[in-house]
Amino acid sequence: MGIDRLDGRLIVLLAREPRIGVLEASRRLGVARGTVQARLNRLQSNGVIRGFGPDIDPAALGYPVSAFATLEIKQGQGARVRAHLDTVPEVLELHTTTGHGDMLCRLVARSNADLQRVIDLVVGFDGIVRASTAIVMENPVPLRILPLVEQAAEDRDRQWTTERRGDGL
């Protein structure tokens, strides 16, 4: 577990220019093609890279309104609520959490008016006691992972350099 600097650079490169293949990546990174291929395979079987699925923008799909709903669940109804929310396409993700609510889910809708429909659909369910919704106005930091990748790579590298004083990677 963990990635080294080459892994980090590879991931950043792939994130910035997903169209480049293994060959071009090896050229940019200044390593042999086989190396890049091996690293990629390892990262994928490690689960660090889950896949290369297309990144879809809900807004462009016609769902520009986004919201978070905190749900309070009736004791023992968790499983049923999950199953229910799983069937609602507008529920993009669902977490169970500590704190005031029991669950937190991200919703999208076609408009503010449509959001009402979605919320009714989500919370108009037996096992849900209470729900509070926060509509997203702006998204100053869109979902990102690169800074974390870079930090993880540097941390790992720092560890190595401390232990072994560098190995040429």
Added chain:
Amino acid sequence: MGIDRLDGRLIVLLAREPRIGVLEASRRLGVARGTVQARLNRLQSNGVIRGFGPDIDPAALGYPVSAFATLEIKQGQGARVRAHLDTVPEVLELHTTTGHGDMLCRLVARSNADLQRVIDLVVGFDGIVRASTAIVMENPVPLRILPLVEQAAEDRDRQWTTERRGDGL
């Protein structure tokens, strides 16, 4: 704006098997390669498909703990808070919202203990009045978009069939 059924099938196909190329996709969809190529180009310039960046798992990177923090911001300090949170790698996304808090952000950390460090880093900032954190325990519905894609495609198609009674797509 909006996608038709072929677009929807293409996106679903790409999401399920990202490694297949344009040629293989055209075979699976039963259309000409040029068509798939044209659709893909259109979806990308439309912004429906933002890209094909690698999907990274923070847990596999060594950050298995995930949390949401609701922040209350001192009047007029929004911009400064955003700029600050933007510099924290553990902040994966940040939204400004309506409701009790002013901002909602997703955090990750190396451990529950490490989460304390991250929270201190995030909320130990001048412009933030109050913060409440919810640690994610389970993730019954991981971030997904396919059901929405399918619904968007069907909606569009239903519209079309109503208007024009089908056109062979």
Added chain:
DNA sequence: GCGATCGCTGGGCAAGTTGCACACAGACCC
């Protein structure tokens, strides 16, 4: 110390894919 193992390199190969071009057909709009 010495052999085994691992990761990286650089090369080569056949098979497949890409990007691009073209002519053509059907549907739609004015």
Added chain:
DNA sequence: GGGTCTGTGTGCAACTTGCCCAGCGATCGC
């Protein structure tokens, strides 16, 4: 009826992929 748009089918050169191999340096175990 002409113009436009989208999809089809075809062709081509150029490139990339997946796979193989031999060699080499560093690390690890004994």
